[in-house]
Amino acid sequence: MKYSLLHKDKASKARAGEIITDHGTIQTPIFMPVGTVGTVKGIHQRELRDDINPDIILGNTYHLYLRPGIDILERAGGLHKFMGWDRNILTDSGGYQVYSLSGNRKIKEEGVNFKSHIDGSSHFFSPESVMEVQRVIGADIIMAFDECTPYPCDYGYAKRSMHMTHRWLDRCISHLNKTPTKYGYSQAFFPIVQGSTYKDLRKQSAEYIAEADAVGNAIGGLSVGEPAEEMYEMSEIVCDILPEDKPRYLMGVGTPLNILENIALGVDMFDCVMPTRNARNGMLFTAHGTINIKNKKWEDDFSAIDEMGITWVDTEYSKAYLRHLFAANEYLGKQIATIHNLGFYLWLTRQAREHIIAGDFAKWKETMVKQMDKRL
Template structure:
């Protein structure tokens, strides 16, 4: 049986939501937790001091991109990814499987691994389950993901089943490779297996059974938020989480809006990540408790209020909507910096508030009240 890295602290009385602690090499992580995405070893437009200031205990980086640039040789010589990027807390690295999935015209999937052409220079590479474990071990990932085959919404049953079978074979090989690199006690990172099965419940169940049997320290739920309607996401998330053990952390990859995050928390999910808050921030979308706003709109030209009256981040304390609109329209770099900071702070604060609501056994009402304001643009108390 694998080591226990997760403990449940409290279960909400009105839902499946829970708080917990994940013990990782670079310190404990309180859950539920949103992880900012630092694809190339940096959360775009955000410094590590900003991440510390907001309170993040874990971030995500991308194996595929770091493997191509700067390369494992540079990062190994630097003493690992933590030293290279000057981040002293935890890092989760994805396997590169999603990037290979998104490069459909440039890749070929076989049982041996994923062969692909670099989006940078067109060179060919093969990512095998063993090679992906090796790369993530060189990076020094606190959590590393197995190589998997991700399928999109609308994939037919035969192709979804084939992807599941290959993913399971890759999991067995990844676990063997991971056990080999952790045997000497030098590398302490934890391997997470990934549930696939697309949008077919029998395949989801089969995949979940295989993942549970593999007994990795944590479990990710893959193949969601890949273009499906929200109702379908909710249905398959609820179905899949019910198949997983309670004593392991559950991670849904690629969700970063309040609606999706709060739904995942309600179903007992502990971890989630997405580029959405920083990517949309760079494009002028800002989170508020009354719903997202598009700062470039003319109605904000003379609006000297903060982005969100209730937000306590340094952006909302010091800058107005009018000024942020000006920065965005003039293409100033500061626009991306301030918008990204606010959006990350907003989600971090949302998840922190969710943890508090779970501890107080009022998560269902908390979620309902927040989404009422977020979707209607008015507070329930107004």
């Protein structure tokens, strides 16, 4: 993987860059649609490719390990071939999913014992086994196995967890150095900064991760319930330490406002289930605010869903029709909303890139934040 930092905004820390992998070019800042189990929920790969057009999507090690399983994935030739996707894929290591199991897992130095959320069967993840699973999945960018701490989190626990995440990182690197990739193309490895919302721990973790000298770095353990202001503070601390010549990925974030604010702090890559999950509940993100399409006020509004939208659904259908689909519980409504929201998120990050290059990102961001922070 090769990263090039191409432009820096003069009035903020925002950056425009380019990542090149064996599966193509990723222009940053970038939002990665979440395809947890080998599908971005509710839409076809053709719609994803042709209408939304992301450079990269995300899959999840925990979920793919359970279903369809690594044997199926290996026989298929990896996730790209299995799902019919010829662009970039990043896989989360499953640390967050294991964290979210709470009562159904036990964390220790060796790794994590957990029970499947599907059938209750017992499994074990270690840094080494998670690296091997990601070798089989064959993603272009793979993540270190870490522990994601909850919010709020006791300082002592956060410190012990951070140090264990660092030890796990060393084990991940050691295992990857001993094992080849499986499908004839390279895999880039990103370690993950932890430390909860404690400044000294975040600094310490960022310094440790920077010293690992990986080709890219991630920030984990945020967007788990902490106030947005604390998220931004931690992001700024970490971005000021992580190398400037490598991409920075903020995991699991977030709202359109969160994304713009973190781009301004120097973050390059984002993922979140919010655009697809909220779409299925009838919430649409637009450049002028959010729309709850289930509201009665849209019942006889025959204007386009979003005149400024970049996908074909935005002008093909009316707000009244989309509201009708949700009222009738027709799945087409969820599909339309999903295409719209993902299209908007990709438009937002690409617009951010254009304004960074043009040199007026900070001014544009402030305007967008005010516009988007409305309920229509």
